[in-house]
Amino acid sequence: MARTGYTLPVFAVAAAKAALVHALAPTDAKDVKQAISLDLLPGTADIPIHQVASLDASSALAIAISDPGDNLDLTRNTQIWAWVKLSCRGEESLVLEAGEGLGKTTTGQPAIYSYARKLFQSNLLPIVPAERTATVCIIMPEGRQLAKRTSNEAFGIIEGLSLLGTSGISQPLSAADHLEAFRQELQQKVKDESHLVFCLGSNGRQVAQGLPIPETAIVQTGNWIGSLLVEAGWRGAKSVLLIGYQGKLIKLAGGIFNTSSHIADGKLEIISAAVVQTGGGMQAVQGVLNAKTADAAYQELVTLGLAEAVFGYLAEKISQESHDYVQKYANVSIKVGTILFDRQGNIISEDPSAKELIMITN
Numbered sequence: 001m002a003r004t005g006y007t008l009p010v011f012a013v014a015a016a017k018a019a020l021v022h023a024l025a026p027t028d029a030k031d032v033k034q035a036i037s038l039d040l041l042p043g044t045a046d047i048p049i050h051q052v053a054s055l056d057a058s059s060a061l062a063i064a065i066s067d068p069g070d071n072l073d074l075t076r077n078t079q080i081w082a083w084v085k086l087s088c089r090g091e092e093s094l095v096l097e098a099g100e101g102l103g104k105t106t107t108g109q110p111a112i113y114s115y116a117r118k119l120f121q122s123n124l125l126p127i128v129p130a131e132r133t134a135t136v137c138i139i140m141p142e143g144r145q146l147a148k149r150t151s152n153e154a155f156g157i158i159e160g161l162s163l164l165g166t167s168g169i170s171q172p173l174s175a176a177d178h179l180e181a182f183r184q185e186l187q188q189k190v191k192d193e194s195h196l197v198f199c200l201g202s203n204g205r206q207v208a209q210g211l212p213i214p215e216t217a218i219v220q221t222g223n224w225i226g227s228l229l230v231e232a233g234w235r236g237a238k239s240v241l242l243i244g245y246q247g248k249l250i251k252l253a254g255g256i257f258n259t260s261s262h263i264a265d266g267k268l269e270i271i272s273a274a275v276v277q278t279g280g281g282m283q284a285v286q287g288v289l290n291a292k293t294a295d296a297a298y299q300e301l302v303t304l305g306l307a308e309a310v311f312g313y314l315a316e317k318i319s320q321e322s323h324d325y326v327q328k329y330a331n332v333s334i335k336v337g338t339i340l341f342d343r344q345g346n347i348i349s350e351d352p353s354a355k356e357l358i359m360i361t362n
Contacts, residue, residue: 005069009116014047015082030095040168101143111162200244225256233330247294
């Protein structure tokens with residue numbers, strides 16, 4: 001069975017809490033707690049602390065080591081340092097700073113996002129003395145180097161990794177043995193719902209929940225869309241509505257039915273082919289190929305007035321390829337519709353089948 005772990009913000013907050021506790025009441029190294037208890041909003045966890053030490057009378061440094069469970073995560077075993085300094089009370093009780101390896105936004109703010117900030121506040125503010133301000137500087141010695149292997153810079157995060165996420169638990173959705181859990185969920189859902197809705201990732205579920213779609217029809221897929229489409233065909237589903245981030249889901253238009261970036265990519269090339277198919281010129285093709293992300297490619301096509309045609313074509317292509325995939329491997333015919341959305345969760349395209357299936361599902 002795949003092992004769950006924790007997201008990067010959890011280890012940053014654990015290190016910060018350990019350092020704060022030590023700064024408030026220094027103890028000998030042999031007496032330092034080896035784990036720190038956190039409120040994960042919701043749930044709790046005891047996070048191991050690798051090292052903690054005083055730096056001077058009002059500051060301390062603690063180190064935690066990232067453990068994402070069985071996820072394919074490049075931050076595995078990454079050290080997260082938290083340097084906590086206590087000072088006389090200023091305007092705020094808690095100040096968060098980006099040290100070496102923690103990214104910054106293009107406006108210079110630390111790349112610490114909503115869930116991570118709530119986690120810091122929930123776990124640190126209750127123990128900051130009323131007359132003090134705790135300044136927390138998060139340092140990731142390997143962060144700058146690891147960030148080169150991500151698309152952070154394309155999304156406006158520079159000089160390091162970000163503390164991003166909506167949950168403290170790192171579910172191993174990329175571990176192959178977790179596919180069985182998705183299959184079991186599908187098998188239960190299809191007993192009551194013959195028209196299913198496949199949601200790629202938590203963002204897909206959020207978009208689906210904003211539509212007139214019953215929760216009983218929603219099936220999470222992870223990256224295994226092809227396997228689950230075939231499973232749906234075998235189990236007697238009449239239709240599947242696909243809902244996903246366009247940079248992931250458009251891989252199906254190119255015949256890539258496992259959307260993990262560790263398996264294959266090709267999204268810009270697939271969009272470029274769609275540009276040609278819909279009558280776009282070489283300027284548009286070059287603009288797409290020069291884009292750093294699928295969203296940037298979409299925005300380029302918006303500027304050129306081609307986005308609606310290109311992504312409309314891609315949505316229909318995804319549905320047709322998916323239909324053919326199920327026909328080939330399950331020897332049954334099911335109706336497939338597609339909804340594509342951008343990084344902000346805004347729907348950018350849906351094919352006619354998707355509109356029909358929303359009405360049927362509802």
